[in-house]
Amino acid sequence: MMSPRQQRQLIQAALIPHVCKCTITPVGLIAIQVCDPVSDAVVLEVKGVRAGDLMNWAAIDKFASDLQCHLAASGQGDRKAS
Secondary structure, eight states: OOOHHHHHHHHHHHTTTSEEEEEEOTTSEEEEEEEOTTTOOEEEEEEEEEGGGOOSHHHHHHHHHHHHHHHHHTTOTTOOOO
């Protein structure tokens, strides 16, 4: 079983170079803000993801890949920090 801290760390690492602010509520819901690495502007926000759905690396990898697709579709997927 994966701890909330491990979940946060894996989600944040999977979205580098973007800055990812990830919180998990006491009831087990995840809220994520993905910020541009240059301007720190929020480019994607996701709320209400069940932490129980992301209990292994494969699930987190698929979730992060979906977020990266959304970022790419919005033109934010290839931004690099300077």
